Amino acid sequence: MKYIVLSVFALLLAGCSSGLRFDDSYTATGQNSRVQYIVLHYTSTDLARSLQLLTEEEVSSHYLIGEAPATIYRLVDENRRAWHAGDSQWQGRTWLNSTTIGIELVNQGFYDTPSGRHWQPFAPAQIDALIVLLKDIMQRHQLAPGSIIAHSDIAPQRKVDPGPLFPWKRLADAGLLSWPDPTEVARQQMLFSASLPSVQWFQEQLARQGYLVPRHGELDEATRNVIAALQMKYRPARYDGEPDAQTAALLMVLAKMAAQH
Ligand SMILES: [Zn+2]
Incomplete structure (x- = not known):
């Protein structure tokens, strides 16, 4: 009786995986990562609110980087889609959530005053952390220079993040981006x-x-x-x-x- 119970249990377990078995001894040469671009954003708010917005609401990103300390939060697995790009287009591709990794930086963005628009500078340690993360992602997904883009690049009619204070030149100096001579x-x-x-x-x-x-x-x-x-x-x-x-x-x-x- 004990044996029968165990056998039924084993069958049930097999049933869970539909009894499918794969032979993984061959791997195709013709393949690449589904990730084509990395999209950079700022959150327009502080860390606590950023975490809340990116984990409890509809919007999300794969990574969120704090200011001080520059902790890197991984909120969505890279194999899954995060909802950060919205209605977007780049190089003929549309709705870029499927083909991008989204990185949010904790930064207040801008506020308008009578004397003009003020932007919050990015913390140097935050950019250091971002560069390490970008190098890692670029290497793992075999992305070409030029794969790192701004939310404002893919949705210029709706978005300005990560804004004019984002140090693109530093990314270029780190070898992540080509820079015009x-x-x-x-x-x-x-x-x-x-x-x-x-x-x-x-x-x-x-x-x-x-x-x-x-x-x-x-x-x-x-x-x-x-x-x-x-x-x-x-x-x-x-x-x-x-x-x-x-x-x-x-x-x-x-x-x-x-x-x-
Ligand atoms: Zn954005």
């Missing part, structure tokens, strides 16, 4: 100062970078928002959305860099 940018800027390209040209170049941007040749609000997103990343000293000579130079150099890869 300043000498080359200055040279191109001189050429463009003599003759500024059309709005259509700016829109085409921005689209080449990966942005979802209007292509009608007019400088509307949507186009300005996309130009500002690019400026926040590569020229944070002025992100007014104006299609100026230095922005044209940056786009030209970035396009040349992309062609070389």
Whole structure:
């Protein structure tokens, strides 16, 4: 009787896994990670509220990094989808939650005063922790330089995070991002100062970078928002959305860099 009970139990256990058995002795060469990009955000609030928002509400991210201490919280397994990107597009791909890893940084973002908009600087230790995490993710998922993008890149009409104080240059110095050569940018800027390209040209170049941007040749609000997103990343000293000579130079150099890869 005891034997029968045990046998039934064993059958039940087998039943749980549908009796499926796999032979794992072969592995396909043709495969890669489902992760294409890493999207950076700030939370616009403090740690306690950030943890609450990212764990108890609909929005979530794979990682959250505190300010002091710069603790790295893992909130969603990398194999699962976190809900951080929302309606988004980059390089023709849409709804990027499926193909990205989301990292939130605890940071208040900005507040507006009569004297203008104030942004909260990022804590250096927080960026140090982020760089270590980014290196680890990039290596494990075999991501190319250029895979790290801003929420403002993929949703420029809705989002400005991680904002103009986010130190993209530090990421470039750490080898995580390609950076336009300043000498080359200055040279191109001189050429463009003599003759500024059309709005259509700016829109085409921005689209080449990966942005979802209007292509009608007019400088509307949507186009300005996309130009500002690019400026926040590569020229944070002025992100007014104006299609100026230095922005044209940056786009030209970035396009040349992309062609070389
Ligand atoms: Zn965001």
